[in-house]
Amino acid sequence: MKAREFWLLFFPSLLIMGALLVLPLVRTVRWSFEQVRYGTPGTFVGLANFTDALTDPRFHRAVVFTVVVTVITTAILLVVGYIIATGINRITTSRPLVLGIMLVSYVLPNLVGAVAFSWLFDDNFGGVVNRLIGFFGGTQVLWFTDQVPNAILVIANTVWHMLPFAMLIILAGLQGVPNELKEAAKIDGANAFQTHISVIIPTIRGVLGFVTLITIMDVLRMFDNLIPLSPQAQNIGNESIMLYVYSVAFADGAENLGLGSAINVLTIILILVMLIPFIRGIFKEAKAER
Amino acid sequence: MSLTSAELSTRAIVTGGSPKRRRRSSRRPPVITGLLLGILCIVVLSPFIWMTLSVTKPTDVAFANPPVLWDYQPTLDAFVNLWETTYFADYLVNTLVVAVVSTVIALVIGIPAAYALSRFPSYVSALLLVLALIFRALPRFSVVLPMYDISRALGIYDTTFALAIALVAINQPFTIWLLRNFFAEIPKELDEAAMIDGCTRIGMLRRVMIPLMGPGILTAGIFVFLFAFQEYLTALVLTDTSSKTVPVFIATQLGQTLPMLQQAGAASMLLTIPVFVIAFIAQKYLVAGLSDGAVKG
Numbered sequence: 248m249k250a251r252e253f254w255l256l257f258f259p260s261l262l263i264m265g266a267l268l269v270l271p272l273v274r275t276v277r278w279s280f281e282q283v284r285y286g287t288p289g290t291f292v293g294l295a296n297f298t299d300a301l302t303d304p305r306f307h308r309a310v311v312f313t314v315v316v317t318v319i320t321t322a323i324l325l326v327v328g329y330i331i332a333t334g335i336n337r338i339t340t341s342r343p344l345v346l347g348i349m350l351v352s353y354v355l356p357n358l359v360g361a362v363a364f365s366w367l368f369d370d371n372f373g374g375v376v377n378r379l380i381g382f383f384g385g386t387q388v389l390w391f392t393d394q395v396p397n398a399i400l401v402i403a404n405t406v407w408h409m410l411p412f413a414m415l416i417i418l419a420g421l422q423g424v425p426n427e428l429k430e431a432a433k434i435d436g437a438n439a440f441q442t443h444i445s446v447i448i449p450t451i452r453g454v455l456g457f458v459t460l461i462t463i464m465d466v467l468r469m470f471d472n473l474i475p476l477s478p479q480a481q482n483i484g485n486e487s488i489m490l491y492v493y494s495v496a497f498a499d500g501a502e503n504l505g506l507g508s509a510i511n512v513l514t515i516i517l518i519l520v521m522l523i524p525f526i527r528g529i530f531k532e533a534k535a536e537r
Numbered sequence: 538m539s540l541t542s543a544e545l546s547t548r549a550i551v552t553g554g555s556p557k558r559r560r561r562s563s564r565r566p567p568v569i570t571g572l573l574l575g576i577l578c579i580v581v582l583s584p585f586i587w588m589t590l591s592v593t594k595p596t597d598v599a600f601a602n603p604p605v606l607w608d609y610q611p612t613l614d615a616f617v618n619l620w621e622t623t624y625f626a627d628y629l630v631n632t633l634v635v636a637v638v639s640t641v642i643a644l645v646i647g648i649p650a651a652y653a654l655s656r657f658p659s660y661v662s663a664l665l666l667v668l669a670l671i672f673r674a675l676p677r678f679s680v681v682l683p684m685y686d687i688s689r690a691l692g693i694y695d696t697t698f699a700l701a702i703a704l705v706a707i708n709q710p711f712t713i714w715l716l717r718n719f720f721a722e723i724p725k726e727l728d729e730a731a732m733i734d735g736c737t738r739i740g741m742l743r744r745v746m747i748p749l750m751g752p753g754i755l756t757a758g759i760f761v762f763l764f765a766f767q768e769y770l771t772a773l774v775l776t777d778t779s780s781k782t783v784p785v786f787i788a789t790q791l792g793q794t795l796p797m798l799q800q801a802g803a804a805s806m807l808l809t810i811p812v813f814v815i816a817f818i819a820q821k822y823l824v825a826g827l828s829d830g831a832v833k834g
């Protein structure tokens with residue numbers, strides 16, 4: 248393909264992305280060094296916004312909460328996603344039905360899913376989950392006003408929302424494992440558990456890495472689901488980083504854009520650092536292909 | 538000839554592999570596995586089952602504790618209420634307009650771009666993949682807050698067009714990446730054959746590539762539509778009253794009085810039903826987008 252043709256075909260898309268992704272991003276970076284309100288030019292304040300963010304205990308709490316939820320959710324998703332994918336890999340006739348039901352929680356608006364999820368736990372709606380806990384002899388749990396139970400609720404919802412994705416990708420990986428490999432393991436006397444641990448999981452390493460990457464990126468940005476699940480997020484210390492940005496830079500007339508942008512920039516740096524190993528892997532593969 | 542190999546492997550995921558493999562593994566039906574998966578499906582659906590019950594109860598019963606499970610007269614009052622006392626119809630129209638417009642624009646600009654990238658050497662696609670990953674991972678506010686500022690300055694704040702075009706941009710890296718993987722499956726020799734027969738590059742794209750890419754375009758279209766249909770954060774920042782979408786409406790109904798909560802539930806149900814339908818009808822394409830679009834680089 249000639250260069251001229253390439254640019255002709257690529258240009259409209261490039262224009263949209265340049266104008267609506269790159270330019271705003273540049274502005275965010277500039278804002279992070281400024282004292283600024285919407286609609287007015289800002290004044291340069293150096294690193295003041297960054298020092299403000301890094302010394303704010305509320306920001307620390309948000310980072311700790313976000314990271315803890317991300318790590319726990321990712322670990323659960325990998326283990327449970329793998330087990331369920333293995334199960335689904337065994338069934339044949341009912342598979343489309345099961346996949347269809349499993350997909351529902353993923354394709355649904357995150358916010359709507361979280362509303363439905365919260366009603367199961369809400370005592371105003373009959374408190375089904377607390378009733379079940381009571382039935383098995385447990386005590387009432389304050390799902391919305393107690394920090395740890397609320398964090399568990401958020402993790403449960405995130406797992407519920409992301410599980411279909413993790414399960415499907417792992418399922419795709421499992422289908423790529425050659426049968427000969429499993430049979431060889433059997434002949435060598437490995438039991439089912441050993442086959443999984445030392446044959447199948449190492450084979451689909453790349454797929455598991457991809458699931459980990461996407462899960463981490465998506466959970467670090469959580470925002471939508473906290474609106475119904477954690478209405479008192481700030482008071483009980485269960486604010487996510489994005490919720491914190493929202494409340495300083497946009498909600499209810501808040502206009503501390505400089506601080507909000509500084510936190511965005513810090514988050515971007517964190518994400519880029521995490522992406523580095525994956526980016527190197529991608530380039531290595533591309534080189535090998537050439 | 539309309540099947541790409543990407544689609545074939547997807548079919549294997551949905552139906553369980555080639556017939557040969559199936560025969561080998563069907564020594565005994567996996568009863569316990571099936572039973573466990575059945576329970577799992579019920580657990581996965583439980584929030585909706587409960588929401589459906591809560592929305593179809595009379596208001597005083599819906600909020601009773603202990604919950605009333607079956608001894609009540611089902612009613613659709615919450616839906617009627619939603620329709621009559623709020624601007625739900627407007628919000629629904631806004632949501633659909635945004636989703637349709639952004640899907641059409643995303644495909645019109647994304648298809649040529651993805652095709653161009655698929656015909657370039659692999660390091661260009663590697664670079665694209667990296668950019669798609671980075672832009673997918675960006676904190677949404679880092680682009681949406683400046684968009685808010687810019688849209689106010691341009692006077693297009695709170696219009697469905699501004700929201701639709703914002704979503705096109707936000708989802709464009711993913712769209713291109715997904716489409717490129719489908720294009721990469723089509724052999725380059727086909728391009729050359731068509732060009733020898735006298736097609737221009739764009740004529741060839743229109744006459745040869747797009748018909749061949751049917752499943753791929755459908756997959757990308759479904760994803761972009763769903764992304765736009767469910768978007769909350771961007772709509773929250775870029776809309777106010779006249780172009781409000783259903784997810785934003787639902788969020789504002791939370792924390793209000795009990796009948797309004799039930800309305801939020803009714804609105805959620807109405808937003809959910811089309812998605813349920815898509816999840817079943819278009820399952821093959823969803824699986825294709827998730828697995829083939831994601832796993833391959």
